[in-house]
Amino acid sequence: MLxxxxxxxxxxxxxxLFVGLCLLCEAIVGQEVWRMRPWRKYLWPGVAFSMGVLLWxxxxxxxxxxxxxxxxxxxxxxxxxxxxxxxxLVHGRLKSPLWRLTWPIAFAVTGLAFIVHEQNPWFFARSxxxxxxxxxxxxxxxxxxxxxxxxxxxxxxxxCMAFTIVAVAVMLFTDRDVAPVFGHLSPLAGPExx
Amino acid sequence: xRRALLVAALVALAVPAVASAHATLRFTTxxxxxxxxxxxxxxxxxxxQAVRVVPSSIKVLNGVGDQFALSTHVAGQDVVARVAPLKxxxxxxxxRAISADSHVVSGVWTFGVRVPAPPVxxxxxxxxxxxxxHVVRWAWFLGLALAIGSLGFRVICLRGLAVPRVLExxxxxxxxxxxxxxxxxxxxxxxxxxxxxxxxxxxxxLYGDLSPMAATRFGRAFVVMTLGFALxxxxxxxxxxxxxxxLLVPAFALSVLFAGGLSWSGHDALDPGSSWKTAIADWVHIxxxxxxxxxxxxxxxxxxxxxxxLRRSAFANFSRMATVLIALVLGAGSYLSIARLPHLxxxxxxxxxxxxxxxxxxxxxxxxxxxxxxxxxxxxxxxADAGFLARIGRSLVGESLVGVAVLLVAAVLVDSxxxxxxxxxxxxxxxxxxxx
Numbered sequence: 001m002l003x004x005x006x007x008x009x010x011x012x013x014x015x016x017l018f019v020g021l022c023l024l025c026e027a028i029v030g031q032e033v034w035r036m037r038p039w040r041k042y043l044w045p046g047v048a049f050s051m052g053v054l055l056w057x058x059x060x061x062x063x064x065x066x067x068x069x070x071x072x073x074x075x076x077x078x079x080x081x082x083x084x085x086x087x088x089l090v091h092g093r094l095k096s097p098l099w100r101l102t103w104p105i106a107f108a109v110t111g112l113a114f115i116v117h118e119q120n121p122w123f124f125a126r127s128x129x130x131x132x133x134x135x136x137x138x139x140x141x142x143x144x145x146x147x148x149x150x151x152x153x154x155x156x157x158x159x160c161m162a163f164t165i166v167a168v169a170v171m172l173f174t175d176r177d178v179a180p181v182f183g184h185l186s187p188l189a190g191p192e193x194x
Numbered sequence: 195x196r197r198a199l200l201v202a203a204l205v206a207l208a209v210p211a212v213a214s215a216h217a218t219l220r221f222t223t224x225x226x227x228x229x230x231x232x233x234x235x236x237x238x239x240x241x242x243q244a245v246r247v248v249p250s251s252i253k254v255l256n257g258v259g260d261q262f263a264l265s266t267h268v269a270g271q272d273v274v275a276r277v278a279p280l281k282x283x284x285x286x287x288x289x290r291a292i293s294a295d296s297h298v299v300s301g302v303w304t305f306g307v308r309v310p311a312p313p314v315x316x317x318x319x320x321x322x323x324x325x326x327x328h329v330v331r332w333a334w335f336l337g338l339a340l341a342i343g344s345l346g347f348r349v350i351c352l353r354g355l356a357v358p359r360v361l362e363x364x365x366x367x368x369x370x371x372x373x374x375x376x377x378x379x380x381x382x383x384x385x386x387x388x389x390x391x392x393x394x395x396x397x398x399x400l401y402g403d404l405s406p407m408a409a410t411r412f413g414r415a416f417v418v419m420t421l422g423f424a425l426x427x428x429x430x431x432x433x434x435x436x437x438x439x440x441l442l443v444p445a446f447a448l449s450v451l452f453a454g455g456l457s458w459s460g461h462d463a464l465d466p467g468s469s470w471k472t473a474i475a476d477w478v479h480i481x482x483x484x485x486x487x488x489x490x491x492x493x494x495x496x497x498x499x500x501x502x503x504l505r506r507s508a509f510a511n512f513s514r515m516a517t518v519l520i521a522l523v524l525g526a527g528s529y530l531s532i533a534r535l536p537h538l539x540x541x542x543x544x545x546x547x548x549x550x551x552x553x554x555x556x557x558x559x560x561x562x563x564x565x566x567x568x569x570x571x572x573x574x575x576x577x578a579d580a581g582f583l584a585r586i587g588r589s590l591v592g593e594s595l596v597g598v599a600v601l602l603v604a605a606v607l608v609d610s611x612x613x614x615x616x617x618x619x620x621x622x623x624x625x626x627x628x629x630x
Contacts, residue, residue, distance in 0.1 A: 049428075056424035060417040063408040064218045065299070066385060067400040073381060076424070084431050093435055 008058055013172035015051045019044045020165035027158035041090045049083030052076050071113040078106035097152065103145035111138030130175040137168060217241045217293035219301060219403050226303045226406045227311040233280030234305075237263065237287055239273045245291040247273055248298070253288045254280075255318045282308045286318040288393075293401075301403030302392050314406045319393045323609035330383045331605035335484075337375030338453055339601060341426070342481065343488010344369040344496075345446040348439070351489065351511040352497075352504070357439070361501045366434035368492060369442075373427045373449070377420055384416045415459035422452030450481045460608060472533050475526040482522035483604075487597035489515070494590035498583075505583060506575050513568050520561065527557075534612040546612045553603040556596060563593040 022044035026034040035041045055076035062068055082102040088094035114135030120128040141164040148157050223238040224230055237252055247266050252275035254262040262285070264276040273291055285307065290300045304311045348357070348365045388407040389399050407413045426449045433441035457476035489512060497508050531550065541547040571586055578586070 049431075053424060053428050056421055060420045063404040063413070065401050066388070066404060069381075069404065080427070080431075084435075087435055091435055 009172050009175050012051060012055075013169045015047055016165055016172060017169035019047055020162050020169055022047075023158065023162035023165060027155055027162050030155075031153075042087065045083050045086035045090060047083075048079055049087055052079030052081070052083055055079060067117045071117045074109055074113045078102075078109045082106040097149060100145065100149045100152070103148070104142040107138045107142035107145060111135045111140075111142065114138060127175060130171050134168060134171050134175070137164065137171070141168075217243050217245045217291065217299050219299075219405065222287075222303065224305040226409050227305065227314070229306045229308070229310050231308060233307045234277055236277055237275045239289055239291070241271050241273070241291070243293070244268070244271055245273060245293055245299070248290055248292060251275070251290055253286075255286045255288065256280075256283055257318060259318055280307050284309055284312050288317075288319075290398075298398055299401050299403060300392060300394055300398055301406060303406040313410050313412070314391050315387050315410065315412065317391045320390045324386075324390075327383065327386050327609055328606050330379050330386060331609055332602045333375060334379035334383060334456075335480075335601040335605055336598065337372045337377075337379055338449075338456075338480070339484040339488035339597075340372030340491065341369050341376055341423075341488070342372070342446070342449045342453060342484040343486070343490070344372060344492040345430075345442055345449060346485040346515075347489040347492040347497075347508075347512070349442055349446045350515055351493070351508050353511075355504055355507055357504070358501050361496065361504075362437075362439065363434065364496045364500055365492065366430055368496060369445070370427060370430050372488070373423050373430065377423050377427075380416055380419055380423075384413065387412060410459075412459040415455035419452050419455035422448055422455070426452070450485075453477065453481050453484060456480055456608070468533075472530060475529050475533075478522055479526035479530060482519045482526070483600070486516055486519040486523065487594065487601065490590060490597060491594040494587060494594050498587040498590060502583070505586075509567075509575060509586075510572060513572050516564060517568070520564065523557075536613065540613055544613045546607070546610045549603060549607045549610055553600060553607055556600045556603060560593060560596040560600060563589075563596060567593070 026044075053076070055072055059069055059072035059076055062072060082105070085094060085099040085102040089097075089099055112135070114131050118128055118131035118135070122129050122132045144157060144160045144164055148154070148161060151157055218241065220240045220242050222240070223236075224234050237254060239252070245268065247268055250263075251266045251273060252263045254275070254277050256262065262278045262280055264278060266273060266275040268274075273289070283306070284304060286302060286304050288300075288302050290298055293299050302314060302317050304314050304317050306312070344365050348362075348369075384404075384407070388402065388404045389396075391407060392399060392402045392404075394402050404413075408417065426445045429441050429445035429448070433439060433445065454477040457473050457480060460473075460476060493508060493512055497504060501508075535541060535544070535547055535550070541551055567586075567589070571589075574582075575586075
């Protein structure tokens with residue numbers, strides 16, 4: 001017996017929101033202050049890596065459509081990769097800042113997976129609208145971590161990155177809301193079933 | 195308090211669930227893989243939302259493809275088909291429906307009337323393993339050997355030695371790569387098996403319901419192995435990140451344990467004549483062969499040229515370990531051969547037997563090569579010069595390549611059907627498979 005789709009969206013939205021808020025705090029107070037306590041530098045990369053690991057159960061247990069299985073699997077991998085690379089960098093095991101390219105790659109792969117696995121147009125239903133919005137937010141937002149590879153100290157870029165991730169979390173919270181707030185945008189979407 | 199909040203946040207993330215934009219099949223009547231005492235008068239599919247039907251939305255097919263479903267209609271969130279009287283036998287249900295979001299969702303499952311339902315992979319219309327499945331299975335074995343072998347080599351053969359950091363990193367990369375290949379090959383193998391059962395064009399397959407396939411022994415093994423190897427990947431990564439080689443011990447143990455998924459869902463666990471003993475023997479066979487071949491490849495590819503100062507000790511340690519592994523491979527393999535092939539003549543009269551003969555031949559070649567290393571090279575190692583050591587490295591690569599060839603033949607063998615013992619046919623010879 002699997003829990004409802006809302007549960008996983010909310011659980012992962014919570015994790016993504018946590019990461020976004022950590023990044024926002026880091027952007028506001030600056031990296032030196034944020035890292036005054038040593039564990040803090042591992043906090044959001046560790047949560048990102050853990051979310052990647054925890055997406056594997058979602059991939060493996062969700063088998064009522066092939067394309068969703070592949071989408072969940074790709075998210076699991078890129079989150080583990082990007083989170084792991086960031087952990088390696090903050091710990092000092094990885095030296096090259098080019099490892100931060102894993103973040104724009106993760107954003108691009110995630111965005112593409114969102115868009116490809118949603119075949120309905122934007123205004124078909126709320127979930128279709130939000131899938132497109134999430135997909136394009138990730139795709140366009142990939143520019144921010146890409147720029148951060150070369151301008152890692154830029155407070156503006158750090159804040160942009162944080163706000164992008166917070167926005168993604170908010171979209172995920174609304175994507176599977178049980179309340180029928182503008183649930184079906186098109187009559188073709190059939191009767192509301194919630 | 196702060197630790198409690200952190201733990202609470204992590205626990206909140208640890209709730210696996212599903213995400214779906216399309217109609218999801220909640221339950222069916224008859225249920226997946228159920229054995230009924232009487233043929234059902236109707237087939238019901240219950241979805242999580244209203245759906246529309248298409249012509250021939252539900253088909254109920256017997257072993258020769260006769261259709262027994264009559265009219266189909268929608269009742270709320272159910273799709274119902276009346277069914278003509280069914281005789282004793284195994285049946286396949288194929289269904290298609292239009293989801294509220296206009297996508298066609300599809301699926302297949304099997305049931306039996308007074309006979310056990312066959313696995314969904316044997317549904318009517320499924321063609322069985324193809325060359326693509328053999329290749330994927332080979333990739334699966336290679337990934338497994340690389341993961342288990344490199345971890346085993348590090349944990350057992352390099353235990354107590356001062357391993358250079360560069361070699362540690364290379365072993366972590368090799369084992370991580372092996373795990374990633376294993377996970378990906380598992381996903382592709384699961385998809386190919388499901389595609390064969392569903393018999394849908396690729397576009398429709400993307401929205402096909404794989405849950406009946408996930409409910410099979412193979413599907414459950416896929417789920418368990420995917421989760422297990424994701425955990426192994428995380429442990430290997432953390433071991434490298436934190437410089438904690440002790441974390442490789444649980445990673446090795448878990449990878450050996452989860453390699454058993456293949457045995458738990460294969461011929462040696464499911465076919466007539468199989469038992470828990472054949473399943474365990476198959477697991478021992480696969481695990482020992484993976485440690486042997488993967489360990490050999492790790493020694494030849496990573497250690498021999500990457501850490502020359504460890505060559506002598508590592509070679510001696512590996513040689514000792516290989517003796518035990520070969521004993522396990524031969525013991526378990528011989529037991530399985532006897533269990534799978536009731537007659538000696540099956541070796542040359544049956545397709546399965548002929549593939550097994552090729553495998554035995556390659557294993558003999560690898561054993562002879564290994565024996566040469568063990569009895570000739572090892573005693574001469576102490577007085578070997580640099581040129582001799584380099585030639586040994588090439589010889590190890592050669593033996594590893596024979597091992598890779600063994601894995602290829604093993605992949606074909608695993609996908610082949612062993613001959614069934616005549617006295618073990620279920621239900622007095624009534625065919626429970628739907629595959630033509």
